[in-house]
Amino acid sequence: MKNYKAIGKIGEGTFSEVMKMQSLRDGNYYACKQMKQRFESDRKSGSLALICELMDMNIYELIRGRRHPLSEKKIRYYMYQLCKSLDHMHRNGIFHRDVKPENILIKQDVLKLGDFGSCRSVYSKQPYTEYISTRWYRAPECLLTDGFYTYKMDLWSAGCVFYEIASLQPLFPGANELDQISKIHDVIGTPAQKTLTKFKQSRAMSFDFPFKKGSGIPLLTTNLSPQCLSLLHSMVAYDPDERITARQALQHPYFQEQRAAEKQALASRRKACFPEHPVAAEALRHGWQTSKEARKQKQSLKQEEDHPKRQGPAYIMELPKLKLSGVTKLSSYSSPTLHSVFGSGTNGKAPVLRPLKCVGANKKTDLQKDLKPALKQCRLPTIERKGGE
Numbered sequence: 001m002k003n004y005k006a007i008g009k010i011g012e013g014t015f016s017e018v019m020k021m022q023s024l025r026d027g028n029y030y031a032c033k034q035m036k037q038r039f040e041s042d043r044k045s046g047s048l049a050l051i052c053e054l055m056d057m058n059i060y061e062l063i064r065g066r067r068h069p070l071s072e073k074k075i076r077y078y079m080y081q082l083c084k085s086l087d088h089m090h091r092n093g094i095f096h097r098d099v100k101p102e103n104i105l106i107k108q109d110v111l112k113l114g115d116f117g118s119c120r121s122v123y124s125k126q127p128y129t130e131y132i133s134t135r136w137y138r139a140p141e142c143l144l145t146d147g148f149y150t151y152k153m154d155l156w157s158a159g160c161v162f163y164e165i166a167s168l169q170p171l172f173p174g175a176n177e178l179d180q181i182s183k184i185h186d187v188i189g190t191p192a193q194k195t196l197t198k199f200k201q202s203r204a205m206s207f208d209f210p211f212k213k214g215s216g217i218p219l220l221t222t223n224l225s226p227q228c229l230s231l232l233h234s235m236v237a238y239d240p241d242e243r244i245t246a247r248q249a250l251q252h253p254y255f256q257e258q259r260a261a262e263k264q265a266l267a268s269r270r271k272a273c274f275p276e277h278p279v280a281a282e283a284l285r286h287g288w289q290t291s292k293e294a295r296k297q298k299q300s301l302k303q304e305e306d307h308p309k310r311q312g313p314a315y316i317m318e319l320p321k322l323k324l325s326g327v328t329k330l331s332s333y334s335s336p337t338l339h340s341v342f343g344s345g346t347n348g349k350a351p352v353l354r355p356l357k358c359v360g361a362n363k364k365t366d367l368q369k370d371l372k373p374a375l376k377q378c379r380l381p382t383i384e385r386k387g388g389e
Contacts (some may be wrong), residue, residue: 029054041235060101063168072224075165080258081111086154087246095151099158100134123153135180136170141240142179152240159235167219189214193240227254228251
C-alpha cells in the first residue's frame, strides 16, 4: 500500500470497502478493495487489499435517476456481454451467486462482472448457503429450498437485471423473504405442482401457496421487441430445469445482430494478422506442387523397391553361329527358316544328334573339339537380388 495514494471512497459493502487509489509508480488510477476482517499471524497482521481495474460506473449508477430508459440497442449490447460473462464462468466450473446491478461494471461501454466474493464451484457439494444473493435478485430455488440450487440461479438474477435496465424499475422488490415469494407469484404466478414437489423434497418445512395466475411481466416501456420479451421470460422461468442457460441465451434470436458483428470483427482481426500477399500465395502454391511431385517420386521409388526389375545386358549381343557336321537330308520338306539358321552348305539337311561318350574328366569329345574354335566366351551380367534371396 506504500506504492499507492488514497484519492477517495467509491463504495462499501458488508465485507469490504472500495477506494480510488493512484499509483505512485505510473500515476494511473486503480480501485482498491480492502477487506474489513483483519487477520492475525505469527509474522504479520493486517487486512487483505486487492488492486483492480478502475471502472467508470456500475449498472445501478447508470440507471439511477434516469427519466428515460436506455435504447433497446444499448440494452441488447449490455445483456449480450453479461451473458458472455456468465457463460465463461459456468463453462469454467464457477457460478457467481450475487448478480445484481451494483456488481456489473461499465467502462467505455465495456461491461464486466465483478465482486466474486460469493462464488462457488459448480462441482461443490450441496447444500449451499441459503441466504445468498441480494433478496430482489434471489431465485425461487434459493428461497424455497434448504440450499439446493445450481448455477441456473445466475440466469434468474440476470433476468431481473435485464428487466431493471429496460424499465428502470426492479422486477421483484420484496421487503422480506415471504414478501419476495409473494412478489414473484404476483407476476409469474404460482408454479406447477411438480415444481413445488421438487422444492419440498429439499425443504425441512412444508409450504403451500394459494393459486395465482400472475399478471405477467409488467414492462413500463412499450418499445421492446417480442424477441426481447421472449428471452426475458426464458431467463426468469420458475423451474430451474426449464430455465435457459447462458450458452443458450447467447444463441437466442435476440442477439443475432451481436453475433454477426462479433463474427465480422473476428474475421477482420484475422485478416489483419494474416494479410493476403500474392507473392506468398504463389510461393505457397509452388511449394505445394513441389511437394506433390516429391510425393510422386517417393511413391515410384517405393514401388521399384517392392518390385525390383531384373537387370538385362548393357549392350546388344549377337550369339555365335553353330557349325555342325554330320547332317542328313530332309525327306519330308525343306524350310527356308532352316536354311537361314544352319547357313549355306548344309543343302537343306538337318543335323543328326549323336550320343556323347564320357572318356574321362580331362578328355574332350570330338564334337567339343569341333565347336571350340567357333565359340566365343561371353560373360553375362549377374542378376542383382535383393535381400540375399
